[in-house]
Amino acid sequence: AQSVTQPDIHITVSEGASLELRCNYSYGATPYLFWYVQSPGQGLQLLLKYFSGDTLVQGIKGFEAEFKRSQSSFNLRKPSVHWSDAAEYFCAVAGRGNTGKLIFGQGTTLQVKP
Amino acid sequence: GAVVSQHPSRVICKSGTSVKIECRSLDFQATTMFWYRQFPKQSLMLMATSNEGSKATYEQGVEKDKFLINHASLTLSTLTVTSAHPEDSSFYICSARDLLAGAQVTQYFGPGTRLTVL
Numbered sequence: 001a002q003s004v005t006q007p008d009i010h011i012t013v014s015e016g017a018s019l020e021l022r023c024n025y026s027y028g029a030t031p032y033l034f035w036y037v038q039s040p041g042q043g044l045q046l047l048l049k050y051f052s053g054d055t056l057v058q059g060i061k062g063f064e065a066e067f068k069r070s071q072s073s074f075n076l077r078k079p080s081v082h083w084s085d086a087a088e089y090f091c092a093v094a095g096r097g098n099t100g101k102l103i104f105g106q107g108t109t110l111q112v113k114p
Numbered sequence: 115g116a117v118v119s120q121h122p123s124r125v126i127c128k129s130g131t132s133v134k135i136e137c138r139s140l141d142f143q144a145t146t147m148f149w150y151r152q153f154p155k156q157s158l159m160l161m162a163t164s165n166e167g168s169k170a171t172y173e174q175g176v177e178k179d180k181f182l183i184n185h186a187s188l189t190l191s192t193l194t195v196t197s198a199h200p201e202d203s204s205f206y207i208c209s210a211r212d213l214l215a216g217a218q219v220t221q222y223f224g225p226g227t228r229l230t231v232l
Binding site: 101105 | 157211
């Protein structure tokens with residue numbers, strides 16, 4: 001079955017510290033991969049996406065993610081977290097067909113300590 | 115670019131009434147829009163896929179007669195919650211795919227609509 005797993009439900013980091021949010025997927029073939037961020041009471045904002053090519057992708061707000069086919073992972077990283085990064089983060093995948101349906105992970109809540 | 119709006123952002127209604135939520139792509143055309151429901155502290159649940167000019171495709175378990183979707187143009191889709199009940203209270207989010215984007219699968223999300231049914 002197709003699924004996305006974000007093993008960490010809640011993560012707390014200190015401001016200025018590095019961050020890595022994990023994402024693993026189960027899919028028949030390499031899907032399109034996405035990370036979205038959601039602030040409280042808001043919609044989702046696209047941070048970055050991977051379709052093909054370089055497996056290290058850069059996104060907005062200083063985020064990057066690395067696609068590792070052998071591990072079926074697409075982990076999100078940021079070298080130095082800012083207090084404004086506190087939010088809910090969702091990893092999602094979509095098949096390479098034309099339906100465009102996204103399968104979301106459960107989300108990871110990021111808390112930033114001053 | 116790729117901005118999606120939703121209206122209203124928040125609505126409170128009485129049980130038994132119907133509520134319409136609009137989703138608009140402001141700076142691009144979207145042949146496909148998606149409607150999601152999100153419960154507190156949970157992920158997004160896809161309700162239906164809305165295609166311009168055709169009937170929506172509903173996910174299993176979603177009542178099509180209760181959640182009416184109309185995709186009237188390339189920039190507008192509406193979700194009407196008919197005969198709303200308190201259990202329909204939720205955060206509803208729409209998204210749209212950019213027709214002209216190089217990779218059409220990228221979805222851009224609206225800010226969401228908080229529905230409270232009394």
